[in-house]
Amino acid sequence: MEASARGVQGRALPLLLVASPGDAPLEWLAELEDPRFSYRLETCGLEVVRDVYRYRPDLLVLGLRLRDPDSFEVLRRVREMSEELRIVAVDRAFRRAEALRALEGGADDVLWYGMPDGLAKAVILARLRRATPVTPPAQLIEDGWLRLDLAAREATVRGRFVPLTSLEFDVLHVLARNAGQVLSPEQLLRHAWRSRPDGDPSRVKYAVLRLRRAVTRATGAEAPVETVRGVGYRYVVPGPHTT
Structure with missing residues (x-):
């Protein structure tokens, strides 16, 4: 089976991102048709x-024998970008230590190649049914200083492209969508990470710090994201003469 991106354009169907080593059994891959x-x-x-950054898949099927980097490093990086993405780990056979490591690292399920026919696909379909829709209701935010293209997931400031990670983009999106409003770390966790509000608020602090640095590196201007001590963060639309 060749690498495929069927259905990505327009996303008429849920997108399954399959990360599998080259020696995966053909009958396993055939189940994904x-x-x-x-x-x-x-x-x-x-x-x-x-691909997680580019395509925002609805489900990641992650083989546990990947390289460059290995599967557990991929799992760590993906979880840094998104806590909402459903992840199903797959191994050649059931190995308790590897299964526990994958689940503790952020996987939602563990499958293996030797499962009874149809069971693996049933798990995948169940996870897809419960996947959180990732398509935003609006496709463009523009305020004269910042332009966020939500379909392309691109940010520009006064015409200059700002390279952001998926998480940084989501944090900026939530702040800009609520311009002038102070958002607590818990609110940002819920809407940018789409995680439980009892998650670690320190994640917000460092994500905002990285976002500010990315904007400054790309534009030479400070990001208009204010810290309101003891409360949270606020995006303030800069005036026409702000540099």
Whole structure:
């Protein structure tokens, strides 16, 4: 089966990102041919991380034998970008230590190649049914200083492209969508990470710090994200003469 991105354009179907080593059994890959979802197949760990950023898949099927980087490093990086993405880990056979490591690292399920026919696909379809929709309701935010293209997931400041990670983009999106309003760390966790509000608020602090640095590096201007001590963070639309 060749690497495929069927259904990515327009996302008429849920997108399944399959990260599988090159020696995966053909009968396993054949189970991923289904009219109910589209898929993209990658065999390199780095490409998997890039695809999560580019395509925002609805489900990641992560083989535990990847390289460059290995599967557990991929899992760590993907979880840094998104806590909402459903991840199903797959191994050649059930290995208790590897299964526990994957689940503790952020996987939602563990499958293996020797499972009874149809069971693996049933798990995948169940996870897809419960996946959180990732398509935002609006496609463009523009305020004269910042332009966020939500479809392309690109940020520009006064015409200058600002390279952001998926998480940094989501944090900026939530702040800009609520311009002038102070958002608590718990609110940002819930909407940018889409995680439980009892998550670690320190994640917000460092994500905002990285966001500010990315904007300054790309534009030479400070990001208009204010810290309101003891309360949270606020995006303030800069005036026309702000540099």
